Amino acid sequence: MFEITNFEMGRRVRGTLLLSASLVVFIVLIVALFPSIQQSGADFDTYVQNLPEDARRAFIGNVESITTIDGYLASQFYQIAWLLGLGIYYAYAAASSVAGEVENDTLDLVLAHPVTRTRLVVGKYLALVPSMLVINAISFLAVYLGVQFIGEYLDPAYLFTLHAYSIVYFLACASLGMLASVRFDTARRARTVAVGGIFAMFLVDTTTFDTDYDWIGDFAFTRYFDVGKILTDGTISLHDFAVLAVAAIGLLVLSAELFERRDV
Known part of the structure; x- marks a missing residue:
């Protein structure tokens, strides 16, 4: 299993470094814009307060002020680029793993070695963890140093808490991608389902929140990762953390079981 990992x-080293560099550049640009946003003061906050609730939740998140x-x-980095963007990235990466082997007719060569299908699934899944750790560490440093500059x-404990919490969220997204990867024969279809699943969760969460259909949003991973609340006051919900952890493990176990029974 660890040989596969x-x-x-x-x-994945090259992709991880390129993504990390891109995030650093984006973080620098976002942080550099803050002084001008702050000077505008109440105008921006008034605009935010007047947004429709679903639009505010989607694009601003759970924050009282963006100044x-x-x-x-x-609101400007973690709500979209982090929560949605990286969630989609890890779902996409996981979806490409097993389905790519099937599509390229290389799965038989891999399984010809003394490795079970479950070990193959878990090994490919675990290979995403170092990428998550590296990207979190680099982004943490870029944000903290940029703010200092x-x-x-910015409270470093709150920032660290947000990045540490991110890991379990990304693992849940990757598990969804892995489920799509073992279910479909082509990487393209698996990626489409995985990416569409994360994006659909984001939309459902934001559009159903505090409505009669609020219960539908309980199936969305994004419902259990409140970036605004964590970053502004360091509050985390152990219940939400547990839901994401159970989802990550449960979907991975389901993926391995489906792949063991699948005829490929």
Whole structure:
């Protein structure tokens, strides 16, 4: 299993570094814009308060003001680029793993070695974990140092908590991608389902929140990751964390079981 993990990790090094570099550039641009946003003061906050509730939840998140550094980063970086963007990325990456082997007719060569299908699924899944850790660490440093550079203060404990919590959310997204990967024969179809699933969750969460259909949003991973609340006051919900952890493990176990029974 760890041989598969090590091999897959090597294949992901370049992508991880490129993504990390892209995020650093984006973080620098976002942080550099904050002083001008702060100077505008009440105009931006008034605009935010007047947005429809579903639009505010989708694009701003659970923050009271975007003219404070924590609220600004939560709404302008973590709500979309982090929560949605990276969630989609890890679902996409996991969806490509097994389905890609099937599509390229290389699965038989892999299974010809003394490795079970379950070990193959788990090995490919675990290969995503180092990428998550590296991207979180680099982004954490970029955000913290960038905020220090412009003379603002952001509680490092809150920031660390957000990035640590991100891991279980990304694992849940990757598990959904893995489920799609073992279910479909082509990587393209698996990716479409995985990416569409994460995006659909995001939309359902934001459009059903605090409505008569609020219960539908309980199936969305994004419902259990409140970036604004974590970054602004360091509050995390152990219930939400447990839901994401159970989802990640449960979907991975289901993926392995389906792949064991599948005729390929």
